[in-house]
Amino acid sequence: MMQNALPKVEIAVLDTDVFLKDPYAPLSLHTQNIIVPFQVLEELDDLKRISGAIGRQARQAIHLFEALRLKGDLHNGVRLEDDKAQTITVAPLSFFSDPLLSTDDAVLATAQHYQLQGKHTLLYTQDINMRLKAASSGITSREFQATSFSMPNQFASIITQQLQAKDLKALTQSKVMDALDNKPTYVNQFVKLVSQNNAEVYRLFRFLGGSQFKEVQSTPIFNCFSAKNAEQAMTLDLLMDDSVELVSLIGKAGTGKTFLVLLVGLIKVLHERTHRRIMVTRPTVSLGPDIGFLPGDVNEKIENWMYPIFDNIGIIGSELRKAKMPFNISTEEMRKANQLSLQAITYMRGRSLPHQYLFVDEAQNLTPLELKTLITRAGKGTKVIIAGDPEQIDTPHLGYDTNGLIVTTRRFMNEKCFGVVQLHTSERSNLAQKAAELL
Secondary structure, three states, rough: OOOOOOOOEEEEEOOOHHHHHHHOOOHHOOOEEEEEHHHHHHHHHHHOOOHHHHHHHHHHHHHHHHHOOOOOOOOOEEEEEOOOOEEEEEOOOOOOOOOOOOHHHHHHHHHHHHOOOOOOEEEEEHHHHHHHHHHHHOOOOEOOOOOOOOOOOOOOOOEEEEEEHEEEEHOOOOHHHHHHHOOOOOOOOEEEEEEEOOOOOEEEEEEEEEOOEEEEOOOOOOOOOOOHHHHHHHHHHHHHHHOOOOOEEEEOOOOHHHHHHHHHHHHHHOEEEEEEEEEOOOOOOOOOOOOOOOOOOOOHHHHOOHHHHHHHHHHHHHHHHHHOOOOOOOOHHHHHHEEEEEEEEHHHOOOOOEEEEEEOHHHHHOOOHHEEEEEEEEEEOOOEEEOOOOOOOOOOOOOOOOOHHHHHHOOOOOOOOOEEEEEEOOOHHHHHHHHHHOO
């Protein structure tokens, strides 16, 4: 059934459940004036303590409002983007005749206020009861349709520039700085120089400081594994370099973070023997409702959270066996030889860990203090890798900008011992890539 065409909308009023469907909903609207009743923010603040998807969405929405609050006065309207006239306003409690109105009543009262002023007003809500109430008051309402959006990230920018094919081929590491229009802004930033004739032809370099660059090589590992895209090549470059003691990998599921970390860990422990063991730890935060206590001792409990580690090592071992490489890689044998250790974060405080390859997975679910506790355990010769997706936070009270992964990444920027890569392309499967984009 076709919906009636809407008149030109001047005011869009948003209900709480819109933000639970899409925390960045205001950024997807084209309405010039977006109004959010204060009671909606109060309800989001209450919901942020809930574990799982609802709490995560509420925390991300609150982060958006905090970012806007720092730009100006939300009660008088703040521009969503500096180059556009579109504004968002929080209607204060004093806006209503009764400050104790429920959230639903406050949303309806707000829409009605602007409607009575003669402005074309549209109420966005996922609640059919709210839409029925709005219709009885002569207010047009619609269900909000979420669109794909990701918060912008400024901490892992890649300098990309085109060059003529002959200049790209002849370029040496000492001449990279002269070829760049935009200069690197932090140590270990990556540069991608692309042929003007063919976008598939490029060279990668890593800035080492001063005017020095290191070219990123895409050499196959064990003649079995190679980077599937430029971001994976950058990741392998940082992981293989022992002078980069802390690496941050940020990306959605399927981009290869865990696989690449464990692949290089196996090289460092079993082949190069520069590290004694791979030590893996990750927060034990449930994606959905808690299923209750797990049986067994600490080691048996922690294993239930480590299946992604077992899966990836199993895949690597299988490929090496197919290639008839002289490595017998299995999680069971490595654990017996003390070359693979699974650790609960709870018991890491006070330890000193020399010559370890320490992998902190799902680091977005750790507080900055928890991650500091882990990183300060690193002894001589230890490399620490933190990985995660800041858009998938399941820990109450943590937001996009306040979790350990992002805070640590930003504070270590421009340190020679630190490098960061943000991975965008899913290599798991076409289905996994589409799910990351659309859901």
